[in-house]
Amino acid sequence: MPRERLSVVVTRRLPEAVETRLSELFDVRLRDTDDPMTRPELVDAVKTADILVPTLNDQIDAGLLGQAGEQLRLIANYGAGVDHIDVATARQRGILVSNTPGVLTDDTADMTMALILAVTRRIPEGLAMMQKGGWQGWSPNAMLGGRVGGRRLGILGMGRIGQAVARRARAFGMQVHYHNRRRLRPEIEDEHEATWWESLDQMLARMDVVSVNCPSTPSTFHLLNARRLKLMKPSAVVVNTSRGEVIDENALTRMIRAGEIAGAGLDVYEDGVNVNPRLRELSNVVLLPHMGSATVEGRIEMGEKVIINIKTFEDGHRPPDQVVPAML
Template sequence: MPKERLSVVVTRRLPEAVETRLSELFDVRLREDDTQMTRLELIDALKDADVLVSTLTDKIDAALLAGAGERLKLIANYGAGVDHIDVESARRRGVLVSSTPGVVTDDTADMTMAMIIGAARRIPEGLRTISKGEWVGWAPNAMLGRRLSGCRLGILGMGRIGQAVAQRARAFGMQVHYHNRRRVRPEVEEKLDATYWENLDQMVARMDVLTIHCPHTPNTFHLMNARRLKLLKPDAYVVNTSRGEVVDENALVRMLKAGDIAGAALDVYENGTEINPDLPRLENVVMLPHMSSATVEGRLEMGEKVIINIKTFADGHRPPDLVVPAML
């Protein structure tokens, strides 16, 4: 007698190739439109699913998990970050959580460099000048930005993405500095020609560009708070492609408006789509809609990891990308 297929609920529209493969392997309930599930829809999904394929737009907290059905055994997250999932509560209920680490490393690092260049060379300002018909021609002192070669780049979080950014920054002639929970191996430091700072405050105060690549956890919430942001040099730039909650957005806006720092480049925001209304009005800010990992190749690879995690679980083995509370 053939083995009963797992019941899998997918909370968002995924690339067609990924949805097709999921449908071939499992008993899948797909999303009809590309909107996030409401809380009521999530509650309903958790009642009779064996596996939930979630995304970062799904807040899966302890209360939601408390109402999950007995069948739920795996949350296969489509994405590397799992700060939207109460992993500890899931573990206590016997629900495994997997993610898709590594696949967006190069994409995010590429976009980080694009944002560093965009902020330092004032590309958005130049685009607006052209689009508004305000450009009157070349001038010696017009639209002066910063040369990247020789600039000190401070990397907050030296994981996969931080290291990939360091590699790219070295190619631009930037000096690489970093702060991390744990110092990376000597051979990694040597390869990246990276200087480690144990004291974050001391590093922040000396950098020309600070780029953030750490996850959102209780320990990193507002890690870049008002006090620490004020340590930045007046000609420094802040770049964030990780999680918006790491930066005190209101404090950052106040400093940008006052000219206390040169500029910022943001792909993520503290309150999701509820962005501080002053941010879009500022000339010295590059703003993107959380698109650092948005490549066709990356999204397909994320889907492949989700499928491998579910298939491995279905075969009675530990998902290769299992998340445990100790990792967070």
């Protein structure tokens, strides 16, 4: 007698290839629209599914997990970040959590470099001028930006993505510096020609560009707060492709408006889609709609990771990308 297929609930629309494969392997419930699930829909999902496949928009907190049925045994997150999931509570209830690390590293690092170039070379300002038909021709002093080569780049969080940013930055002739919870092994530092700063404060005071590449955890919330942002040079810029909560967005906005920081390139925001309206008014701020990992290839590879984690669990083994509280 064939084994009954696992019940899988997916909270958002995924690439067609991923949805097709999920449908072939499991008893899957897919979304008809790309709207996030409402809280009642999430409650129904955890009450009925064997496997939940959420995304970063879904708050899988203790209250939701408390309403889960006994059949829910795996939360196979579609994404690397799991700050929206109460991993500790899930573990206490015997629910495993997995994610999709590694597949978005290069895509996010590419976007980090794009933001660095966009801010320092004033690309969006030039684009806006051309779209409005305001260009009057070439001039020696028009649209002057700054040269990237030779600038000091301070990477906050030297994990997979941070190191990928370092490789790209070196190719552009930047000097790589970093602050991390733990110093990298000497051979890795040598590979990236990277200088470690034990003191984040001291690093920030000396950098021309600061790139945020650390995860969102209780210890990194507002890591770049008003006090630390004031340590930066007025000519420095900040780029964030990680999580918005790492930066005190209001403080950053005030300082850019006051000319105390030269600019910023942001792909993520402290309050999700509710971007500080004052940021939108600043010509030296580049805002993107959380598209750092938005490539067709990356999204499909994320889905493949989700499927592998579910299949491995179904076969009675530990998912290869299982997340435990000690990792956070």
